[in-house]
Amino acid sequence: MTGQELLGPIVAADLGLENVTAVKVEAACASSSAAVRLGHDLIHAQAQDAVLVVGVERMTGMSREALTSAMTAAIDQSGEAGSGLTFPGFWGMIMARHMHLYGTTREQIAAVTVKNRRFGATNPLAQFQKPVSLEEVISSPPIADPIRRFDCCPATDGAAAVVLTNETLARKYGSPSVRVAASVMVNGPVRIGDYREITIHDGTLNAARRAYERCGIGPRDIDVAELHDCFSIAEIVDSEDLGFFAKGDGGANVMREPSARDARVVINPSGGLLSKGHPTGATGCGQIFEIAMQLRNRHPNQVPRSRFGLTHNGGGTAAAVTVHILEATR
Amino acid sequence: MSEVELRGIVQSYTVIRVPGQQLAAEGPFVLLLVELDDGRRVLGRFNGSEPPPISSRVMAQTRENATPSFRIAEETP
Numbered sequence: 001m002t003g004q005e006l007l008g009p010i011v012a013a014d015l016g017l018e019n020v021t022a023v024k025v026e027a028a029c030a031s032s033s034a035a036v037r038l039g040h041d042l043i044h045a046q047a048q049d050a051v052l053v054v055g056v057e058r059m060t061g062m063s064r065e066a067l068t069s070a071m072t073a074a075i076d077q078s079g080e081a082g083s084g085l086t087f088p089g090f091w092g093m094i095m096a097r098h099m100h101l102y103g104t105t106r107e108q109i110a111a112v113t114v115k116n117r118r119f120g121a122t123n124p125l126a127q128f129q130k131p132v133s134l135e136e137v138i139s140s141p142p143i144a145d146p147i148r149r150f151d152c153c154p155a156t157d158g159a160a161a162v163v164l165t166n167e168t169l170a171r172k173y174g175s176p177s178v179r180v181a182a183s184v185m186v187n188g189p190v191r192i193g194d195y196r197e198i199t200i201h202d203g204t205l206n207a208a209r210r211a212y213e214r215c216g217i218g219p220r221d222i223d224v225a226e227l228h229d230c231f232s233i234a235e236i237v238d239s240e241d242l243g244f245f246a247k248g249d250g251g252a253n254v255m256r257e258p259s260a261r262d263a264r265v266v267i268n269p270s271g272g273l274l275s276k277g278h279p280t281g282a283t284g285c286g287q288i289f290e291i292a293m294q295l296r297n298r299h300p301n302q303v304p305r306s307r308f309g310l311t312h313n314g315g316g317t318a319a320a321v322t323v324h325i326l327e328a329t330r
Numbered sequence: 331m332s333e334v335e336l337r338g339i340v341q342s343y344t345v346i347r348v349p350g351q352q353l354a355a356e357g358p359f360v361l362l363l364v365e366l367d368d369g370r371r372v373l374g375r376f377n378g379s380e381p382p383p384i385s386s387r388v389m390a391q392t393r394e395n396a397t398p399s400f401r402i403a404e405e406t407p
Contacts, residue, residue, distance in 0.1 A: 065351045068349065068350045082397055083361060083374065083375070084346050084375070086348065086350060093344045094342070100342075144346055145345040145347070145381070192363060193373060
């Protein structure tokens with residue numbers, strides 16, 4: 001966001017690393033999970049024994065308009081950006097259509113923010129530490145109708161890091177270690193006009209399908225998930241495309257008591273992007289950190305007896321999507 | 331530059347109240363996602379301050395490759 005390039009060598013040097021391959025990976029809001037995906041492949045190919053993935057972003061101190069422009073750089077500049085579309089606008093269109101097609105209500109969408117802010121209040125690393133009420137979300141100022149301020153994640157400064165190693169090193173140093181059971185990245189539509197239906201995100205569907213196949217499990221086997229709730233409606237759409245709920249049922253499930261939901265998965269117990277904040281380059285690593293803490297039984301909002309945890313990170317118009325499934329090795 | 335006429339159905343809408351820097355002076359404005367009669371989906375502005383309901387029929391006269399400005403289509407016999 002600040003315009004600094006060559007971040008690979010700069011971050012490596014400041015960490016005291018010398019004589020290493022250090023490179024920046026860019027996939028908009030999915031940048032650091034894309035880097036995890038590439039690091040995972042380097043280790044599987046036995047090209048490297050260990051990879052350090054660092055996600056960093058600085059977003060505060062910019063005007064709202066300057067930040068909006070910087071974020072909008074991930075919209076196709078040769079086409080749709082000229083219309084004035086922004087990311088809140090992209091998700092605003094998805095929200096209006098989700099309500100129209102499936103009967104999802106304003107209250108159900110606001111309930112995502114209420115749920116995640118409640119989790120955030122007990123996660124010391126979250127940017128927002130105060131819960132909000134349904135009424136506060138619904139009456140907050142409009143940003144990109146029908147999206148309002150508390151439907152949006154905040155601009156955030158943040159960083160997170162993940163150490164990936166082969167199994168030998170993991171057994172030696174990583175205790176208790178967490179296994180990367182699946183690391184998947186796929187592309188999706190790069191323009192809103194390329195979607196056959198904007199409430200169904202092929203990138204997420206395809207990445208999730210491939211990840212479940214690789215592990216031989218299904219969405220019902222996931223205990224805990226950190227998914228890309230850049231806007232409250234995004235959690236509903238993503239929870240459907242990841243297979244936790246049928247298309248159109250995501251909103252109704254948010255309102256239910258956890259035991260009455262159609263899937264047992266606990267979604268965004270970190271507080272999600274809506275509470276933690278969304279330092280774009282750091283978010284992917286941040287999600288993996290949260291799931292690793294869950295699988296190590298050390299999370300402030302611990303989901304009991306978690307074996308499989310999933311992360312879902314999306315860049316652009318859900319154009320770069322990663323899904324990671326991590327497994328506790330006890 | 332030749333003008334083309336676009337007709338289609340509103341798939342969805344938003345009102346951009348926080349535009350990027352270049353369009354800061356133009357906000358707020360209504361954006362529509364329109365499925366044209368030929369099957370293409372395009373983004374365009376709407377010539378009103380309140381978005382029309384989803385499924386409304388809209389039309390625009392526009393230059394090719396420019397962002398269209400839609401209005402409600404008159405009833406066609």
